[in-house]
Structure formats: structure tokens, C-alpha cells
Amino acid sequence: MIKYLLKVDINMDEFQFINKIKQDFYVQPSLHKGIGDDAAVIRENGQDIVTAVDIFVENIHFSRQTMQPFHIGYKALAANISDLAAMGATPAYYLVAVVIPKKWSEMELAEIFSGMQLLADRHNLDLIGGDTVSGNELTISITVIGYVNKDKARYRNQAKDGDIVFVTGTLGDSRAGLHILENPQTCKYKDEQYFIKRHQQPTPRIHFASALNNISRVTLNDISDGIANEAAEIAEASNVAIHLYDEKIPVHPSFKQFNPYDQYQWKYFGGEDFELLGTVPADDWPKVKNSAQQTNTKLNKIGYVLANGQGIGKVYIHSANNVTSFLPKKGYTHLK
Amino acid sequence: MIKYLLKVDINMDEFQFINKIKQDFYVQPSLHKGIGDDAAVIRENGQDIVTAVDIFVENIHFSRQTMQPFHIGYKALAANISDLAAMGATPAYYLVAVVIPKKWSEMELAEIFSGMQLLADRHNLDLIGGDTVSGNELTISITVIGYVNKDKARYRNQAKDGDIVFVTGTLGDSRAGLHILENPQTCKYKDEQYFIKRHQQPTPRIHFASALNNISRVTLNDISDGIANEAAEIAEASNVAIHLYDEKIPVHPSFKQFNPYDQYQWKYFGGEDFELLGTVPADDWPKVKNSAQQTNTKLNKIGYVLANGQGIGKVYIHSANNVTSFLPKKGYTHLK
Numbered sequence: 001m002i003k004y005l006l007k008v009d010i011n012m013d014e015f016q017f018i019n020k021i022k023q024d025f026y027v028q029p030s031l032h033k034g035i036g037d038d039a040a041v042i043r044e045n046g047q048d049i050v051t052a053v054d055i056f057v058e059n060i061h062f063s064r065q066t067m068q069p070f071h072i073g074y075k076a077l078a079a080n081i082s083d084l085a086a087m088g089a090t091p092a093y094y095l096v097a098v099v100i101p102k103k104w105s106e107m108e109l110a111e112i113f114s115g116m117q118l119l120a121d122r123h124n125l126d127l128i129g130g131d132t133v134s135g136n137e138l139t140i141s142i143t144v145i146g147y148v149n150k151d152k153a154r155y156r157n158q159a160k161d162g163d164i165v166f167v168t169g170t171l172g173d174s175r176a177g178l179h180i181l182e183n184p185q186t187c188k189y190k191d192e193q194y195f196i197k198r199h200q201q202p203t204p205r206i207h208f209a210s211a212l213n214n215i216s217r218v219t220l221n222d223i224s225d226g227i228a229n230e231a232a233e234i235a236e237a238s239n240v241a242i243h244l245y246d247e248k249i250p251v252h253p254s255f256k257q258f259n260p261y262d263q264y265q266w267k268y269f270g271g272e273d274f275e276l277l278g279t280v281p282a283d284d285w286p287k288v289k290n291s292a293q294q295t296n297t298k299l300n301k302i303g304y305v306l307a308n309g310q311g312i313g314k315v316y317i318h319s320a321n322n323v324t325s326f327l328p329k330k331g332y333t334h335l336k
Numbered sequence: 337m338i339k340y341l342l343k344v345d346i347n348m349d350e351f352q353f354i355n356k357i358k359q360d361f362y363v364q365p366s367l368h369k370g371i372g373d374d375a376a377v378i379r380e381n382g383q384d385i386v387t388a389v390d391i392f393v394e395n396i397h398f399s400r401q402t403m404q405p406f407h408i409g410y411k412a413l414a415a416n417i418s419d420l421a422a423m424g425a426t427p428a429y430y431l432v433a434v435v436i437p438k439k440w441s442e443m444e445l446a447e448i449f450s451g452m453q454l455l456a457d458r459h460n461l462d463l464i465g466g467d468t469v470s471g472n473e474l475t476i477s478i479t480v481i482g483y484v485n486k487d488k489a490r491y492r493n494q495a496k497d498g499d500i501v502f503v504t505g506t507l508g509d510s511r512a513g514l515h516i517l518e519n520p521q522t523c524k525y526k527d528e529q530y531f532i533k534r535h536q537q538p539t540p541r542i543h544f545a546s547a548l549n550n551i552s553r554v555t556l557n558d559i560s561d562g563i564a565n566e567a568a569e570i571a572e573a574s575n576v577a578i579h580l581y582d583e584k585i586p587v588h589p590s591f592k593q594f595n596p597y598d599q600y601q602w603k604y605f606g607g608e609d610f611e612l613l614g615t616v617p618a619d620d621w622p623k624v625k626n627s628a629q630q631t632n633t634k635l636n637k638i639g640y641v642l643a644n645g646q647g648i649g650k651v652y653i654h655s656a657n658n659v660t661s662f663l664p665k666k667g668y669t670h671l672k
Contacts, residue, residue, distance in 0.1 A: 032384060033489065036573075038422040038558060039388035039480075041489045044380035048368060051464070052375035053479055055433035057471040086374040097391035097433075097477040128387070131477075135393045141433040141467075141477035143389055144375075153369060153377045222374060237372075 021096075021113050026126045028092045040128035042093065047147040050089035054080045058101075058138040066181035069108045071200040072140070073115025075272075079224060080142040081123065082204035082274040086222035088154035090210050091146035094120065095129030099139035112140070123206055152213060154220040154278075159238035161307030163219070163279035166288060168205050169298050170252045171227055172263065173198035175270030179262070191254040202274040208299075209276060211291035218288075219279040225331030226269040230277045231315040232329035241311035242279075244303035244327070247320045268317075269330055279305050357432075357449050362462045364428045376464035378429065383483040386425035390416045394437075394474040402517035405444045407536040408476070409451030411608075415560060416478040417459065418540035418610040422558035424490035426546050427482035430456065431465035435475035448476070459542055488549060490556040490614075495574035497643030499555070499615035502624060504541050505634050506588045507563055508599065509534035511606030515598070527590040538610040544635075545612060547627035554624075555615040561667030562605040566613045567651040568665035577647035578615075580639035580663070583656045604653075605666055615641050 022035040033041040056062065056076045067075070081091040096116065100109055120127065125144075177199025180192050189195070204222070212218050219238065221230040227249070235242045249267055256263070280288050285301070292299035303318075315327040358371040369377040392398065392412045403411070417427040432452065436445055456463065461480075513535025516528050525531070540558070548554050555574065557566040563585070571578045585603055592599070616624050621637070628635035639654075651663040 033491065037491050037493075038419040038556075039386045039425065041423070041484070042385040042387070043486070044382065044385065046380065049378040049380065049385065050375045051378070051429075051431065051479075051481065053431040053433045053465045053467055053477070055435060055467045055469055055475075055477060057435055057469055060469055060471060083374040087377070089375065093387075095387065095389040095479055097389045099391060099393055099473070099475055129389045129479075131389055131391045133391055133393055133396055135396060135473055135475065137435070137471055137473055137475075139391075139435055139471065139473075139475050141389070141391060143387075143431055143465075143479040145387065145481075148377070150379070155369065155373050157373075220374075 021127060021130060023127060027124045028126045030092065031126055031128065034126060034128045035130060040093070042145070045147060048150050048153060049145060050084055050087050050148050050153060051143065051145045052080065052083040053141065053143045054083070055139065055141040066178060067200060069111035070115040073112035074119050074201050076140045076142055077116040077119050078202050078204050078274060080144045081119070081125070081206060082222040082224065084144055084146045085204050085206045085209040085276060086154065086220045087148060088152055088209050088212060088218065088220060089146040089148035090206060091123055091125055091144045093126050093128045093145040095143045096127065097131040097141040099133055099135035099137060101136055101138055102134055104138065149213060154218050156219055156221050156234045157237035158217055159219040159234050159240045159279040159305050160281070161240065161305060162282060163305035164282050164285050164301055165242060165244065165277070165279050165303035165305060167227065167250065167275055167277050167300055167302050168208055168292070169273065169275040170250045170255070171223065171273050171275065172255060172266035172270045173252055174202060174272040175266035176255065176258060179258070190257055191252070194252065194254070199272070202272065204274050205276045205297060207295040208291055208297040211295050212288065215280060215284045215287050217281060221277050223273045223275045223277055224271060226271040227277055228268045228315060228327045229329055229331035231327070234277070234279065235315055236313045239307065239312055241306045241309070242303060242315045243306060244315065244317050246317050248300060248302045250298065250300045268327060271331060357463060357466060359463060363460045364462045366428065367462055367464065370462060370464045371466060376429070378481070381483060384486050384489060385481060386420055386423050386484050386489060387479065387481045388416065388419040389477065389479045390419070391475065391477040402514060403536060405447035406451040409448035410455050410537050412476045412478055413452040413455050414538050414540050414610060416480045417455070417461070417542060418558040418560065420480055420482045421540050421542045421545040421612060422490065422556045423484060424488055424545050424548060424554065424556060425482040425484035426542060427459055427461055427480050429462050429464045429481040431479045432463065433467040433477040435469055435471035435473060437472055437474055438470055440474065485549060490554050492555055492557050492570045493573035494553055495555040495570050495576045495615040495641050496617070497576065497641060498618060499641035500618050500621050500637055501578060501580065501613070501615050501639035501641060503563065503586065503611055503613050503636055503638050504544055504628070505609065505611040506586045506591070507559065507609050507611065508591060508602035508606045509588055510538060510608040511602040512591065512594060515594070526593055527588070530588065530590070535608070538608065540610050541612045541633060543631040544627055544633040547631050548624065551616060551620045551623050553617060557613050559609045559611045559613055560607060562607040563613055564604045564651060564663045565665055565667035567663070570613070570615065571651055572649045575643065575648055577642045577645070578639060578651045579642060579654060580651065581654050584636060584638045586634065586636045604663060607667060
């Protein structure tokens with residue numbers, strides 16, 4: 001289903017460009033007015049409204065050396081809607097504000113929007129607002145608006161003693177993909193295209209998150225800055241200790257080809273995998289497994305929550321030979 | 337009522353800064369979760385939801401020569417919530433994404449947020465989301481979310497034959513203020529502080545717009561790019577001709593001190609006055625006057641709408657000596 005086609009002219013002004021990216025029709029039934037007036041209008045639909053904003057800057061969050069304009073658009077929106085997945089919410093709308101360097105062609109700009117559009121179509125998102133301006137640094141700010149059933153938003157302060165800790169997908173892939181992209185001459189790796197795709201076009205776990213809807217209490221965080229950071233955020237917000245088994249942290253079968261130090265760094269601190277880290281009461285674990293199966297999502301039990309004793313607000317790793325170590329809260333630092 | 341105090345440290349990281357700008361309490365009853373998780377959660381309240389995004393870049397939209405950081409923050413939010421006024425909506429929430437040059441001090445950054453906070457407090461807005469990142473150009477993207485009674489959003493395509501055209505406030509003041517700020521040495525003007533304040537701290541007409549709620553049909557546009565541009569947008573969207581009387585375009589008593597060419601340019605094409613331009617059926621004009629009185633808003637009848645005959649989609653000016661001329665659709669071009 002093609003909602004709009006970008007027909008790009010040279011020397012369009014801002015107003016013309018907004019018209020170009022305007023969808024020919026909208027898919028969300030709650031939308032009353034999309035792009036074309038001073039603001040968009042959304043009709044309430046009986047659910048709670050969830051919203052988040054992110055901003056991405058060239059050479060901080062991404063580089064033209066490793067990302068095509070299409071990927072830049074795709075990944076910016078992916079990062080943004082991943083925040084809604086981490087709330088258990090389903091994204092419905094997005095608004096995009098862009099600063100465009102004069103050296104960028106209209107075609108490259110259109111590709112950024114095409115990248116967003118691919119992901120938007122996959123999740124039935126409507127683009128309902130935009131602003132564009134010329135500047136020196138490519139900058140993309142996206143606001144996403146979605147819905148969650150009343151009182152079913154998943155907060156990170158809900159982890160409790162005895163909870164199972166789980167994670168979707170495999171970790172470290174995005175960072176491995178970046179490594180491959182940044183070192184094209186060094187050596188060939190197995191499954192290069194897999195890792196590169198995970199870096200350039202990650203999969204936000206929207207469907208899995210909303211399939212958890214029948215569970216009364218789930219804690220969720222999306223892995224934008226590495227599992228070490230995200231687990232610590234849950235531990236701090238919930239006043240619990242999180243214990244993870246090192247050998248249970250899921251990695252891709254070809255991940256072992258990278259040097260062991262990198263493997264460790266990338267899976268714990270790599271960031272941008274946009275998988276979901278969660279905790280759930282043990283009784284509800286079968287429901288989580290069921291949600292994963294329904295949505296074809298890889299799922300692993302990787303640890304447990306303790307609310308009593310030492311280490312509240314901290315994350316611990318248990319190695320295969322039963323050594324417990326503290327996992328520092330340090331995050332992905334992008335290209336800074 | 338102070339919702340939060342910025343307590344700024346040196347060397348804060350992004351997470352710390354978001355915590356600093358986090359309000360101690362929220363005023364909007366529909367908010368369920370503010371800053372502090374992956375996204376904010378809003379409970380529906382029986383009204384339609386209205387949302388818009390704007391992005392502002394240093395040396396395009398504003399200059400440090402004429403705007404303090406406080407004014408930059410204030411005016412960015414003012415421009416954004418003015419879009420909601422132009423929809424007849426009341427803003428309730430805002431999300432801010434900022435790119436901060438490393439040369440900016442934390443104190444200057446805090447002043448930007450203080451400027452937004454002043455206006456937010458005035459309109460009971462809650463700051464519910466944010467993202468900050470380092471870059472080379474100061475860039476501020478604001479998304480505003482508000483409410484309007486169902487089917488009372490004011491679209492620009494609703495002007496009809498015989499409507500009265502009205503405008504709030506006085507026009508050209510912001511551009512006059514910029515002239516004074518950019519020419520500090522040339523000569524002294526009367527009411528300099530008035531014009532400067534209108535440039536640095538414009539008043540979005542939120543209260544007036546929502547007081548129009550009892551009128552079934554009103555067309556509204558906010559004057560961000562000059563009345564010529566905004567009137568043309570209404571004319572085009574509504575398929576009507578808009579006729580304005582030159583001598584009825586409201587200006588400040590001291591506006592006549594500027595040279596006549598500037599006066600003409602500024603009042604028609606100056607932009608950033610953030611007054612409201614509207615059309616309404618003649619029968620409802622008393623209600624509009626009443627709304628203006630209730631909200632202490634200066635209001636003037638400045639023209640009329642024709643839907644039949646020539647000039648559809650155009651704007652015409654009638655001079656005092658009864659010469660009619662076409663008003664070109666050209667807008668404010670910021671600092672570009």
C-alpha cells in the first residue's frame with residue numbers, strides 16, 4: 001500500500017516540500033486532520049495517548065560513511081517508535097522537523113523520508129506534521145504519538161522481587177554491523193549483511209510489546225544504549241537489583257567471530273539494538289513466551305530480580321563459572 | 337506558581353539535564369506520566385487532540401545579537417503554541433528536543449528553558465518530553481499537544497462568501513522591534529521597549545481563540561509570516577477572495593514614526609506578530625467582539641470575503657482613496 005509518492009523538484013520551497021511529503025490518504029481512523037493546516041487533529045479513541053521525542057544529528061548519531069540517507073530516516077523513526085514499544089504502546093502518528101544542509105540534494109532529502117515511510121507503512125503510522133529549514137548540520141527531530149490500553153503503559157519502575165528478566169532478539173548486532181561498516185578493508189566476516197542490516201535497519205519490537213497486553217504487570221525498556229544501561233535504569237527506578245546470567249545473554253551464532261573483548265563490550269554496552277528488556281512475575285512467563293511465539297519474536301530468559309538485600313539499583317552478571325560481578329551503568333556514546 | 341527550579345551544574349550529562357528540567361509537579365489533570373520513562377502518557381479527556389511541531393535554528397530564526405537565550409526559548413514556544421491558537425485549541429503539553437553547541441554554557445541553556453517555562457506557566461503547559469544532544473548549531477524543536485472541543489478545530493478552509501475578516505492586536509510591531517534591535521546607533525525611537533518586547537516576547541492569542549468556542553464556524557490563521565501570506569493561505573484553502581482595507585490594518589500609535597516604505601512592508605509582510613487573522617459570518621461578529629472583550633484582546637474588523645467573481649485564492653487591498661491592488665503572497669523570510 002503506497003500512501004504517497006515523493007515527486008521531487010529542484011528549487012522547491014519549504015511549503016512545497018511539506019506538500020510533497022503529505023500523504024495522499026491516511027490510515028489511522030482516529031485522525032481528523034493531517035498535514036495542511038496549522039496543526040493536526042486527532043480524535044480520542046478510548047485509549048491512553050503515549051508520546052516521545054528524539055533528535056538526531058549528523059556526525060553525532062550517524063555518519064554518511066556508514067548510513068545512506070534512506071537508512072538515516074529509517075533508523076531515526078525506528079529509534080523513536082522503539083520508545084513506544086518500551087511503553088507497551090502502539091505508535092500511530094509521527095511529526096518530523098528537519099534541518100537540511102544546503103549541500104544536501106532534494107533527492108537525498110526525499111530518501112530520508114522514504115526510509116521513514118518504509119517503517120511507517122509497516123506499522124500503519126501516519127505523518128501528520130512537519131517543519132523544514134535550511135541549516136549547516138543535518139538534524140532530524142521526530143515526535144511519535146501512539147496509544148496504549150488504559151493503565152497498561154509499561155513503566156520501568158514496576159520490577160518486583162522474584163521477577164523473571166527477559167530480552168528479545170540478540171544483542172551486540174548493531175555495534176558489530178557498525179564495526180564491519182567502519183572497517184571495510186580489514187577482513188571479511190561471516191553474515192556481514194545480517195549485521196549491517198541490524199545496524200542500518202533495526203526492528204522495533206512493537207508487535208511483541210502490544211501482544212503482552214493481557215499481562216497485568218510487565219516492566220519494559222528498549223535497548224537504545226546497551227543492556228547494561230537499560231537494566232540499571234530499571235533497577236534504579238524500581239529499587240531492585242537485577243541479576244543476569246552472562247551465558248544467557250543472546251547473541252547471533254556468528255557473533256563469536258569477533259574478538260572476545262569486543263563481544264563483551266558490544267553485547268553489554270553496544271546500544272542501538274532496539275530489543276526489549278523486561279521483567280515479569282514468574283507466573284506470567286508462559287504468557288510472555290506465548291506473545292513471542294505469536295509475533296515471531298526471539299525471546300530469552302536472562303536473569304531475575306531481587307528486591308531485598310544488597311545491590312539495590314545495581315546490575316550484576318553471573319559468569320558461567322559462577323563468579324558474580326557488578327555491571328557498570330555506562331551507555332552507548334554514539335559517535336561522540 | 338513555580339513548577340520547577342533549574343539548578344544547573346557544570347559537566348552534567350544529558351540524563352542529568354533532563355532531570356533538571358523535569359517539573360516537580362504537573363498541572364494538567366490528563367497527564368499520567370511525565371518525563372522519566374521512555375515516553376509520556378496522557379489520558380483522554382473527551383476532547384480532540386491537536387498537535388504541531390516547529391524547529392528553530394540559530395542565525396536562521398534568531399540571532400544572539402537581538403535575542404537573549406531567555407527570549408529564544410520564550411519565542412520558540414510562543415510560535416509553537418500560536419499554531420494551536422490558530423486551531424482554536426488550548427495547548428496542554430510540550431516536548432522539546434535541543435541541539436546544543438559546546439560553546440554554550442549550561443547557564444545559557446538553562447535560560448532557554450526558563451524562557452519557555454515563563455510562557456508555559458502562563459498557559460498551564462506541562463513539559464512532558466525532551467531530548468538533548470551536542471552539535472554545532474543551536475537548534476530547538478518543539479512539539480505542542482493540546483485540546484479542542486470535538487468538531488471545533490478551526491481550519492483555514494472554512495471562509496465563506498460575506499464573512500467578516502478580523503485581526504487581533506497590531507501588526508508590524510515585531511519587525512519594528514527587530515529594526516530597533518539591529519540599529520542601536522541610528523536614532524532613538526518612541527516606545528522602543530514596547531516594540532522590542534513584541535519582537536522578543538510576543539503574545540500568542542490562546543485565550544481569545546478558545547473564547548470563540550461558542551461560534552459554530554470561524555476560520556483562523558496565526559500571523560507568523562505576515563498577514564499577506566496568512567490571508568492568501570485562507571483565500572487559497574477556502575477558494576475565496578479576501579479584501580482588506582488598508583487604513584483598517586491596526587498598527588501601534590507610534591508605528592507612524594518609521595519610514596512609510598518600512599511601515600507598509602512590516603505590517604503586511606513583517607511576520608512574527610503571532611496575532612490571529614480570522615473570518616466569521618457577519619451574524620456572529622458580536623460574539624467575536626464579546627470574546628475579545630472577555631479576554632482583553634484588541635480586535636479589528638479589517639475586510640470581507642467574496643466567494644464569487646474574480647480573484648479566488650487572492651488577497652486585495654483597498655486604499656483610503658479607493659484604489660484596489662493585489663497583495664502578493666510573500667512571507668517573512670527570517671534571517672535567510
